[in-house]
Structure formats: structure tokens, C-alpha cells
Amino acid sequence: SAVISQKPSRDICQRGTSLTIQCQVDSQVTMMFWYRQQPGQSLTLIATANQGSEATYESGFVIDKFPISRPNLTFSTLTVSNMSPEDSSIYLCSVVSTSGSTDTQYFGPGTRLTVL
Amino acid sequence: AQSVAQPEDQVNVAEGNPLTVKCTYSVSGNPYLFWYVQYPNRGLQFLLKYITGDNLVKGSYGFEAEFNKSQTSFHLKKPSALVSDSALYFCAVRFGNNRLAFGKGNQVVVIP
Numbered sequence: 001s002a003v004i005s006q007k008p009s010r011d012i013c014q015r016g017t018s019l020t021i022q023c024q025v026d027s028q029v030t031m032m033f034w035y036r037q038q039p040g041q042s043l044t045l046i047a048t049a050n051q052g053s054e055a056t057y058e059s060g061f062v063i064d065k066f067p068i069s070r071p072n073l074t075f076s077t078l079t080v081s082n083m084s085p086e087d088s089s090i091y092l093c094s095v096v097s098t099s100g101s102t103d104t105q106y107f108g109p110g111t112r113l114t115v116l
Numbered sequence: 117a118q119s120v121a122q123p124e125d126q127v128n129v130a131e132g133n134p135l136t137v138k139c140t141y142s143v144s145g146n147p148y149l150f151w152y153v154q155y156p157n158r159g160l161q162f163l164l165k166y167i168t169g170d171n172l173v174k175g176s177y178g179f180e181a182e183f184n185k186s187q188t189s190f191h192l193k194k195p196s197a198l199v200s201d202s203a204l205y206f207c208a209v210r211f212g213n214n215r216l217a218f219g220k221g222n223q224v225v226v227i228p
Contacts, residue, residue: 001162031214042206043160043218058215092159096214103214105150107160 002027002097004108012114013083020079021111023093028073031096033105034066038089049076049093083115118143118211122219130227135197137222139190139207148210149190151181154221155203163205166190177201197226 003026013019023032032049046066047055055068070076080087090110096103119142129135141147151163164175171183181192190207202225208216 004159033215042220043216045215045217048213048215104162104165105214105216106162107152109159 001106002029002095004095004106006093006108006111008111010112015084015115017083018079018081019113020077021091023076023108025074025095029095032070032076033094034078035092036089085115088113088115118209118217120207120209120217120219122207122222124222126223126225128225128227129197131199132196135194137192137205139219140188141190141209143209143211150208151192152206153203199226199228202226
């Protein structure tokens, strides 16, 4: 499986500001995703980060709020813009790795964001 | 639309006893099902997956899961629970292009 790192691991931010989260993979991967885990809740898919093109967002998530970059096959960033306390969550990136005949998704350690 | 249900919020089990975490799913087409575990302050770790073939799937740390198509279930099991198994467990179903829909998660507490 791929080794995935995220920066920062945690941050405390003021409302109205923006934070960019980085996701680095130790090997080239075709598919990368960003998820949000709100306190005490499950994971919700934000978007698919497409290399060389615009991200594909899930219902309820928009590019202006969560701009995503994917400049190459090993790196992606997620920006949480104009933050409010409701954005306090763990943000996780994931990658798909082909294992045997089927792809498996592996997750980074997450970025714990607190918005005051 | 795809969905995953994990009906219990918390599962309490005595150490050494069998552990079962329940999951039912709804998805169009053939189900690709996954179990992940999340330890405190750590990311999600992949446990096992069902794609096709045997209904009993074996995974990491002694866990296994049983796929039941007629009941649309994919329950996670471990014959003898350890205190170190205490964690948050998520069931997920794949949809679209490798996207995952997760259940709400189950907190497992193994009592010494």
C-alpha cells in the first residue's frame, strides 16, 4: 500500500481565514480523494482530485469553498476557504492502490482543523 | 443511491469473547464492500474487502467478514476480541469511479 502524509497534522484557525492542506504520496497514483469527518460523524466525500484538470465535487461541496489542486500524480492540496466553526473537522486524503484484481483505497493520517 | 447502515452506535464485548459489528448496504450493481478501523488520533486503516468469490473474507488482525447477498449484509467478526481492538469501525461501499460511501461507524469497546 502507498505511504500517505498530510500537512499540517492539526491547526487552529480564526473564522474568515483559509487553510491549505497538503497530501503527499510516496508513489504515483491515478486517483486521489478528499474526505471530511465532522466531530462524532462518519466520513463524507468532498471531491475527487483529478490530475491536470478540475476536481469533481460531490453534492453539497463547491469549488469556491474547497478549491483543490492536483499538479502531479503524487501530490494534492485542499483549501478550506473563508472558514467558519462549522468547518471544524478532520480532513483526510486518500488514494487508490491496485491490489490484486481490485482497487483499495488507503487514507492519510488526517488534518484536524479547529475554527474559532 | 448508495448507502451503508451500521445500526449500533457502540458494541461492548468482554475480552476473549466473539466480536460482531453489523453492516447492511444498498448499492446499484455488484457490491464492493470494505471495512476500515480508526484508532484515536489516527487515520483510517484498511481491514478487508469483499469483491467477489467466497462469502467469508479474511483480513488484518484476525478479522473476517461475511457477505450475505440476500440480506445485503457484510458483518465484521473476530472470534476472540482483544482490548487493543477497541476502536471505531467503519463499513463502506464503493460507488461510481472508486468513490466510497461510509456508514456512521461503530465504537467497539472491549472490556478487560
